[in-house]
Amino acid sequence: MNDQLVLLAFKKACEIREAETLIAENYNKGYIRCPVHLSIGQELVPSILFSFHDVNDFAISTHRSHAHYLGKGGSLQRFFDELHGLPSGCSGGKGGSMHLIDESVGFMGSTAIVGNSIPVGVGLAEAQKLSKSKNLTYIFLGDGATEEGVFYESINYAYVRKLPCLFIVENNEYSVYTPLKPRQSCLKLENKAKAFNAHYSQNLLHEYKSLFNAWSDAIKYVKSNAGPALIEVFTNRKLAHCGPEIDDNLGYRPQKFLSKWEKYNILDIYYKSLLEAGYSKKYLEDLISEIRQNCTNIYFKSEKKHIILRGLNES
Amino acid sequence: MENYNYTKSINLALHENMKLNSRSVCIGLGINDPKRIFGTSIGLVEAFGEERCIEPPTSENALTGIALGLALQSYSVCLTHQRFDFALLSFDQLINSISKWSFMFNKEYKISLLVRLIIGRGWGQGPTHSQSYHSFLSSLPGLQIYYPSSPSSAFATISKGMNSGKPTIMIEHRWLHNTNELLDISNIDIDIIDKMKIIHHGDDITIFTYGYMVPEAFKASQYLKSFDIKVELISMDNLSMKNIDTIIDSISKTHRLLIIEPYYMQCSITTNICTEILKKITNTNLDLSSLEVLSLPFENESTSYFDTKDRYVTWVNIINKIADQLNQEIPCPTPKERPHDVPGDWFKGPF
Numbered sequence: 095m096n097d098q099l100v101l102l103a104f105k106k107a108c109e110i111r112e113a114e115t116l117i118a119e120n121y122n123k124g125y126i127r128c129p130v131h132l133s134i135g136q137e138l139v140p141s142i143l144f145s146f147h148d149v150n151d152f153a154i155s156t157h158r159s160h161a162h163y164l165g166k167g168g169s170l171q172r173f174f175d176e177l178h179g180l181p182s183g184c185s186g187g188k189g190g191s192m193h194l195i196d197e198s199v200g201f202m203g204s205t206a207i208v209g210n211s212i213p214v215g216v217g218l219a220e221a222q223k224l225s226k227s228k229n230l231t232y233i234f235l236g237d238g239a240t241e242e243g244v245f246y247e248s249i250n251y252a253y254v255r256k257l258p259c260l261f262i263v264e265n266n267e268y269s270v271y272t273p274l275k276p277r278q279s280c281l282k283l284e285n286k287a288k289a290f291n292a293h294y295s296q297n298l299l300h301e302y303k304s305l306f307n308a309w310s311d312a313i314k315y316v317k318s319n320a321g322p323a324l325i326e327v328f329t330n331r332k333l334a335h336c337g338p339e340i341d342d343n344l345g346y347r348p349q350k351f352l353s354k355w356e357k358y359n360i361l362d363i364y365y366k367s368l369l370e371a372g373y374s375k376k377y378l379e380d381l382i383s384e385i386r387q388n389c390t391n392i393y394f395k396s397e398k399k400h401i402i403l404r405g406l407n408e409s
Numbered sequence: 410m411e412n413y414n415y416t417k418s419i420n421l422a423l424h425e426n427m428k429l430n431s432r433s434v435c436i437g438l439g440i441n442d443p444k445r446i447f448g449t450s451i452g453l454v455e456a457f458g459e460e461r462c463i464e465p466p467t468s469e470n471a472l473t474g475i476a477l478g479l480a481l482q483s484y485s486v487c488l489t490h491q492r493f494d495f496a497l498l499s500f501d502q503l504i505n506s507i508s509k510w511s512f513m514f515n516k517e518y519k520i521s522l523l524v525r526l527i528i529g530r531g532w533g534q535g536p537t538h539s540q541s542y543h544s545f546l547s548s549l550p551g552l553q554i555y556y557p558s559s560p561s562s563a564f565a566t567i568s569k570g571m572n573s574g575k576p577t578i579m580i581e582h583r584w585l586h587n588t589n590e591l592l593d594i595s596n597i598d599i600d601i602i603d604k605m606k607i608i609h610h611g612d613d614i615t616i617f618t619y620g621y622m623v624p625e626a627f628k629a630s631q632y633l634k635s636f637d638i639k640v641e642l643i644s645m646d647n648l649s650m651k652n653i654d655t656i657i658d659s660i661s662k663t664h665r666l667l668i669i670e671p672y673y674m675q676c677s678i679t680t681n682i683c684t685e686i687l688k689k690i691t692n693t694n695l696d697l698s699s700l701e702v703l704s705l706p707f708e709n710e711s712t713s714y715f716d717t718k719d720r721y722v723t724w725v726n727i728i729n730k731i732a733d734q735l736n737q738e739i740p741c742p743t744p745k746e747r748p749h750d751v752p753g754d755w756f757k758g759p760f
């Protein structure tokens with residue numbers, strides 16, 4: 095991963111963090127009126143996705159899909175508009191936070207029922223195979239979704255048909271408030287993926303370079319008609335499962351777990367690498383402010399449209 | 410007598426049934442988590458332990474079959490889904506197994522299995538968090554379906570479902586969770602949910618509805634009373650019940666009928682009831698020209714605040730409709746301004 099790609103990934107990660115932070119900070123105003131599952135803390139995967147940007151690759155995602163949509167290059171304005179229930183949103187306001195789409199960049203939809211979009215992604219990959227496309231389909235899911243039967247049915251089919259699909263599992267070790275242990279007998283997804291002959295790799299502590307390499311290998315693998323690959327990325331969501339709050343006061347995640355992840359904030363990791371690569375602090379800070387300013391402008395355009403459409407007085 | 414809300418009465422019913430029967434278990438995603446399924450499972454795991462209060466993997470279809478296996482071994486099971494939409498994954502077990510296990514083996518198994526399905530509404534629940542196919546479920550022989558509209562009927566449904574030996578579905582609307590009722594909780598007649606209920610007496614017009622529309626219709630009935638319009642409001646909790654005599658008696662008196670279906674009219678339980686009414690219409694003198702129906706528009710639910718403004722029927726819509734039906738001028742009430750997508754000030758989102 096050369097420095098330019100690291101910079102690109104850093105910019106995308108910053109954009110996602112900014113976008114999600116704006117949503118969280120402004121949520122309680124009541125202009126975004128739908129459940130939101132934010133990805134603050136989980137910016138690694140979508141930023142690496144962006145460094146392999148190809149609009150002809152497809153992607154499918156879940157209830158927590160803001161970051162995947164943006165990482166695939168989805169329109170930021172249409173995203174914010176969607177959250178604000180506006181007709182100009184990426185799904186015309188009808189889908190809201192959990193049903194995003196931007197086909198112009200290959201983001202083929204995210205859905206809210208756990209496991210629901212997984213086989214759809216396999217079907218997109220089947221279409222790619224049948225039409226002899228050179229592209230692949232990303233299937234994003236969480237650790238909880240691997241408990242649904244449809245996950246196993248889908249990965250099995252993907253191998254039997256040797257489909258170009260790349261499953262990316264973001265394992266944040268929680269499904270809502272419930273940790274892995276009471277949910278999964280065999281805590282190793284590795285064993286399950288390998289049992290289905292999927293090419294497997296994992297990423298433990300936000301090591302972005304090794305994720306980039308594993309990603310690149312997985313792309314080559316699935317494009318060689320060998321069958322599906324699965325990358326498991328351990329990560330951490332900072333906020334509540336749903337909504338804008340920090341809910342660690344509820345005590346469902348051990349302090350040790352939380353402090354571990356404090357040390358692996360992906361934005362800090364990229365920042366440090368870029369400093370080491372010779373980018374100046376000033377350059378990086380200016381970049382961050384520029385991204386922040388841009389996201390803020392776009393966000394408040396959506397908010398303003400919502401306020402006007404509702405006939406509320408602007409405060 | 411004490412004031413209980415819907416959530417609390419579910420919680421008390423679960424506690425009581427778990428205490429009375431040591432072969433009873435509760436299963437459901439979130440049952441032991443900090444939010445305790447909107448507060449309905451508070452204290453259960455502390456009282457009965459993790460062996461009997463099971464926080465399961467996200468595997469709805471398997472869980473439903475597992476619940477059947479347990480019930481076949483004379484366990485009483487309450488399986489809860491935080492949304493009806495999530496339980497759609499379990500329709501294989503629900504329909505191909507549970508509804509016909511006794512029938513296909515020509516046996517009379519006692520299957521005390523209660524499945525609670527919570528319905529979402531408002532705050533952008535949208536296309537996949539607000540669905541309610543209770544009418545379809547009520548079309549399946551072998552299941553009993555309840556849609557309790559009050560805290561006491563919620564209590565009774567839990568008790569019945571966990572003890573009746575018949576697979577039971579409880580439809581639980583999120584907007585009913587905070588409704589209140591004065592109750593003697595130790596003295597609830599659980600058979601009350603198997604009869605049609607007259608909730609408001611009157612002889613000018615009959616309203617038939619059920620589920621979360623009952624409080625709205627009640628509010629409308631009370632408002633109309635102050636204009637000397639006497640509404641007879643009839644509802645049911647048991648959607649598998651076929652006896653409609655209460656409605657027939659009422660319309661024989663009022664000759665006017667307003668039917669309110671809480672979900673889509675298409676293939677609904679209320680269309681069935683209309684057919685039943687038709688069969689007995691000759692003696693009722695029902696004025697068919699005044700027959701009206703209110704329901705949701707036949708269209709998937711949008712997440713957008715702007716698209717859902719007029720989707721749900723409110724007490725104000727009911728009043729206006731009745732004014733039309735009776736051809737009377739009734740001042741339209743001006744309710745306290747509240748966004749249409751929240752049930753009350755108690756609702757804080759985000760789910």
Ligand SMILES: Cc1ncc(C[n+]2csc(CCOP(=O)(O)OP(=O)(O)O)c2C)c(N)n1
Pocket residue numbers: 131157158206207208209235236237238239240266268269270335438467469494495496498
């Ligand atoms: C079939 C189904 N069951 C339950 C839910 C409720 N639900 C929404 S998100 C979620 C947790 C999913 O966890 P995971 O896959 O690990 O994703 P994460 O939220 O951690 O990103 C659950 C149980 C649902 N949406 N669909």
Ligand SMILES: [Mg+2]
Pocket residue numbers: 236237238264265266267268269270
């Ligand atoms: Mg998770």
